[in-house]
Structure formats: structure tokens, C-alpha cells
Amino acid sequence: MIQQTNPIFGRLDWSVTPYTDLLNKVTSSTIVGAGAATVLVVGAIGAVALLTWMRWWKPLFRDWLTSADAKKIGIMYIVLALVMMARGIIEGFVMRAHQATALGTLAAPESGLVAPDHFAQLFSTHGTIMIFFVAMPLLIGLINFVLPQQLGARDMAFPVLNQVSLGMTAAGAGLIMISLLVGQFGTGGWTMYPPYTGIEYSPGEGVDYWLWAIMISGIGSTLTGMNFAVTIFKKRAPGMHFMRMPLFCWTSLCVAIMLIYAMPALTVSSTMLLLDRYAGFHFFTNAAGGNMMNYANIFWMFGHPEVYILVLPAFGVFSEISSTFSGKKLYGYTSLVIASMSISVISFTVWLHHFFTMGSSVPVNIAFGIATMVIGIPTGVKIYDWMATMWRGRIRVTTPIVYLVGFFMLFVIGGLSGIILANPSIDYQVHNSTFLVAHFHNVIIPGVLFGMLAGIHYWFPKAFGFRLSETWGRLTAYLFIGGFLCTFMPLYVLGLMGMPRRSPTFQNPDFMPWMYIAAFGGVLMLAALTSLTWTFWTSWRNRERLAVPGGDPWNGATLEWSSPAPVPEWNFPHIPVVTARDDWGATKRGGDPWRGPDEYVDIEMPANTYFGVTLAGAAFLLGFAMTWHIWWLSIVSLFTIVAALFWRGLQVVEPVIVPAEEVERADKQYRDRIASLTPVRRVEEETEHNRGVPDITEFAG
């Protein structure tokens, strides 16, 4: 098929929107497609209208988009992730609804809510979004927000680079979003294996959308990894030795290392596929000696470390909350550090288990199978450490603890099914079935999603100055746990009954009961999403009553709880001198933790800049133009990127100075405020009395 390429519009024309499809043929599938596009358009128009109506454009740019403050960048990452998560969960629901109606017959094999091709786009976008634009931004956002504060630093090592990373991620997410409205997304799943995704079998724009989104956001993630690593190595407060760092910092360090070494593999595999598609190369075609399995090989060299990139920050969060909410010191700190580090190295040695069925010879499969089982050991160690931390503690069943307990029970099941799959001969039976789908959701949802939501709940007061509603928070957690059980446990059964993953249809009526349970699970997941949204809304409305100006609502032990909530831009009026692990806890035990510093000094903060926004916009246009073969626009946007880099490089960038008087005023005000608030005991933690000043006599951690 030779497509005409218009010099101005590339391959764009009026036939690419889902509305044209709807006009051509009205089916449930085209209605769903057009409906999704409409939600996007209405959402975008609504957002623009709201910003204009509330006159928020200027604050948006001044306070947020041009800010180089790691905390704000972190929050923006998380907002992006939550928006994308809404789309991902809704897509998950649509897929479940589809499969619940997809029982075909031999006479009419196809049936269900959406057309097969549409279903393929759904699982491809869902997978891509959930991994790259939900899980990744959630964890990167959380680390950005928490890491400098826990290390006793004011910001990341490279604040502006951080802004660029966010911009790249947002540009990639934008490409995925626009594919709802303009053209189609790829149908090759989140892994986009060739040869199916080669130019011969997927000539359209879909795979290119994926490639550009992944390449652009991948650059962002690589840069983030470097930023985190340098921050941890260079910006620790004086006295903060490695073995005094909170565990979340340790897992951040692991994540940073893994990002640095794993992301390039993804960039390489995507670039090779890109060259195959755009420039007639033969890396992954049989013609001219290419080898398509090398794509799987390189992709999973990234892909497996990636899943540990996703889960390690959650492990960090669980380490923090298990200790804080049981009022005990973290059990087995050193073993947790060693376990995290081992995981991050071993995770580079297991990638072949994702394609056991490629047909390697026995020694290869065995070696990777054993490596896979070995990685279960450090993970198991961690679970025991957290349980030991909680053992005999005075546990408060707050939202994070609900997530943590849900994680304990569900993640272990998911881990066990992983160990089962690590056996090549078993994997041969169930690979590519919904058993696998159940397995990875079983580790990703309780691991990553629960961990990140728990983390958001835990640190939210630090960011915005008020707590989230515990009642709604817990309800959300229960709904996610129940929704998970109903959606994915049936998939284990279906997989063992022989149902392949990614099936748009099936002809076995025995599947149906399980399908209905799973669809009901999808409804629960939607309810959880709604409840999550409501948690934010209702907490915002009650922000006066939930306010915790004292800044330490949970009687925490790490440095970030020593500052007011919301935390000022400079984090600490005076960089703390760390004398112990869990330094804030040690200060509390020493009595009078809220004593102000003796002197105040001017503070240098990075100045706002439009650099990140410019690069993001140009990168988005570059991706879009390349996808649609609009060459002139590609050249213009590429040129813009290069020019912006030069421009920035040639400038002398002055930091903003916050004068000592201003710091002193704000800090004195905070200290006075603390003195006027009544300390709250833990039993009253969830009540209005919690103003963020805990009763330090109760501190035992």
C-alpha cells in the first residue's frame, strides 16, 4: 500500500478521526471510539475554559510549568500520572466489558462491544499508558518530591534538567492522548514486537505513535535517573552517610542506577525498529539477515529491570510507612539495603524469562529460570522485614496501612505465581495466556499502584498542608483490593483453562462465569477510581479541618517531617546536620525538636525558566510530525530543540536569592505556630485535633 504524502499535511487528512469511522458505520465499537475522543476534546476544552475563567493561566505558568522546584515537578508528574491512570483504568474496564460480551459461536466467531482491531488498540494503549505514563511518572514524581527532603537537600542536583525530564514525559503522554483523536494507535501490545510491527505488517501511523512516545519519554527517564543518582551522591546533608539514609532514598538510588543502565536498551530497540520502519533497515526482518528475536532480547533487557524500577520505590514507601504507623524502628535496615541492591543487580540477569518459548536450548532456559527464582529471595526478605517491623507495634490502621496489608497478601500470591512461571517447562504451558496477565497485574497493582497510592496519602500533607480524608482513603483502598481480587483472580483460572491473552473473542462458553466475575471486578475498579477522585475533592473541601500546619502529622522519624506543611520552597531554613539514622526521630528523643536555627542565611534557589516547556512542546511536535510524515514540521521542531539547547548553554543563569530576612520571618512564624498548637496523641491522629504537632513523648521509632 503506497500512501500519498502531502508536503504540508503529511499523511493527515479528514479520514483519520474516529468521527469519520462513526459516520461510515455505526457500531458499538465506533461509538466507544468516538466517545473516547469526545471525552478528550471536551476535557481539553473544559480545562482551557476553567483556566481562562479562573484566570489561572498566569499562575499556572509562573508557579508551576516554569518552576524548577523538584517538589512542584514531582507534583506535576503525579498529576499527569493520575490523569493517565483514569484513562488506563477506564480502558481496562472497557476491555473487561468487551470480553464479558465476546463469546462467539462457530457460525459468528466475532462478537462483543468493540471490534477486534479496536480491542487490540485498547490493550496496547492500556499497557503502554499504565507502564510508561502511570507507573513511571508516579514513582518519579514521588521520588522528586520526597528525595531532596529526606536527604536534607534543597533541590535536585540538576533542577532544570529535571524540568526537561518532566517535559519529555509529558510530550510522550501527549502523543498517546492525541492518538485517540487523530488516527489509530498501534495494535502490537505494549511491547510492539516485530515483525508484526514492522512496516510490512503495520504500515499505518499506530506503531510510530508508540515509538515516538517511548523514545521521547525514555530520554526523560534516563535523564531523571542520572539526576537522582547525582543528587544522592552529592547532595546529602552533612553527616548523612549512606547507611543513615532513609530506606526510600536507598530504593531511589537503586531505581536511579537501574534507570541509567536499563533505559538505553529501550532506546536502542526502539531506534532500531524506527530505522526498520522509516529507513528500510533490516534489523528485525528475515530479509537480509535480520533477526526479530533480537528485538525481544533487547526490549526485555530493558523490560525486566523496568518492572523492578516500578516496584522498588513502592518497597521504599512500604519501609517508611510500616515503621511510622506501627511506631517502631524499621526492622532489619541493613538487610533491606542489601536486598534492594541485590534486586537491582539480579534484575539485569533474568530477562530471557520473558521469552522462554522462543525456543532456546535447555542450558539457556535453565540459567535464566534459576536467576529468576533467585530474585525472589531478596524480595521475600523484605516482606519478612516489614512484618517484623509491624510485629508488636501499636499499629494505626490508616489508609497506607490498609494498602500495606493488601500488598502483603496479594503481592505474595503474585510473587508465587511468578516463581511458578520461572520454571521454563511450566511457562511453556501457560505463557501468553491470561494466567500471565493475572500474574503481572498481581504484582503490579498491589506492588506499584498500592505503594504509590500509599505514598501519596502519606506525603500529601507535606505537599499541600492538609491530610486526605482517612474514611475515603480507606474505602478507596478496600475497593482497589476487592476490585483487584475480582478482576484478576478469575484470569488465573481462565489461563489454566487455556484462554490466550489479548483475545478479542473466544468460543468456549465455560469461560463465561469467570468473565462475569472479572467484569464485576472492572466495575469495582471504576468505583475505586471514583472514590479516589472523591477523596481528593472532599479533602480539599475540608482542608481547614484537615490542616496540619505543624508539618508532622504522623509522628514521623525522617527529616522531611521537621519542616512545616506545606513545605517552603527551600525545604530547610538551614541545612540540617545529621547525627543519626532517622535523624528527626533522634532529635525528638533529645527533646525540644522544634528549636530554630541560630542564624539565617541567604538561600539560592534555581530561577524559573521556560526551557522545559519549550523543549516539551518541540518534542511533542517532533513526534507528531514524524508519525504523520510531515517533514517540514519535523525539521522545524528539531531545529527548535537544538536552538533551545544552544541558547540555554550560552546563557549565564543566575539563581534566585531568597534573602535571609524572608527565610527568618517565615521560619519564626512557623516556630511560633508550633508553640501555639497542642500536641496530639496517636489515638487522636485521625481527628481534627491533629494539627501536625505530635506528642513527642509517644515517639518510640
Place this chain on the structure above:
Amino acid sequence: MTKPNTGEVNPKDTAAHEIRSYATGFVISLILTIAAFAAVLSDLSPTLKILIICIAALLQVTTHLRNFLHLSFSGNQSREDLLLVLFSASLLSIMAGGTIWILSDLHGRMHGDQAAHAEPAEHSHNRAPED
């Protein structure tokens, strides 16, 4: 390993030094790149070509690390740098070694002891695939 890296340096001194270091690195990289391309375009034997490219690539990596990324084994952060190099080397050898192992194994399993576009007639000499 945990000492802060706040060594006072004279900015003028370092600037001149840095520019010299970057310029040297740039020239060396350029030469190595040209060498690799020249090797491909020449009519040396394929093995020799591959060898030249590999060596040029390794030297290129070293140059970048030394001249652009200021890696050194004698400065005040030599220990961190050494750790970094060793760690990178081990991870990269896992990746490269693993790939070679996996793909050559696959190659063998796919009757790869024979060139991919060999004449069909040669099939009769094909060695039996391993188990």
C-alpha cells in the same frame, strides 16, 4: 566515599584546563570515528573490519569517559569513579555476553550453521539440530 565534594578550585584555571580537555577529546573522537568508517569502506577482510570497529569503539568510550565526563582514577573521587567503571563494565558484559549467548544459541537451533540465504541444494549437508 561519603565525603562531600566541595573542593575549592580556581575557576579560571579549570576553565582553560577544561577547554583543552574537551578539545583533545573531540579530536580523538573524530579520528576514531573516521577510522571506523574508513575500515568499513576499505576492502579489508570482514573479521579485520569488525576488529577495528570494536577497538575504535572501546577507545572512543574511554575518551568520552576521560575527557568529557572527567573520570579519573587519581582525583579526590577516584574510588567512586573506579566503582562506577567496574559496575558499568559488569552490567554491560552481562548484557552483551547474554545477548551473544542467547542469539548464538538460537542461531544454532535454527540450523544457523548454514548461511541464511544459502542455496537449497546445500540442505542435504545440514547437520542435525541438537536435541
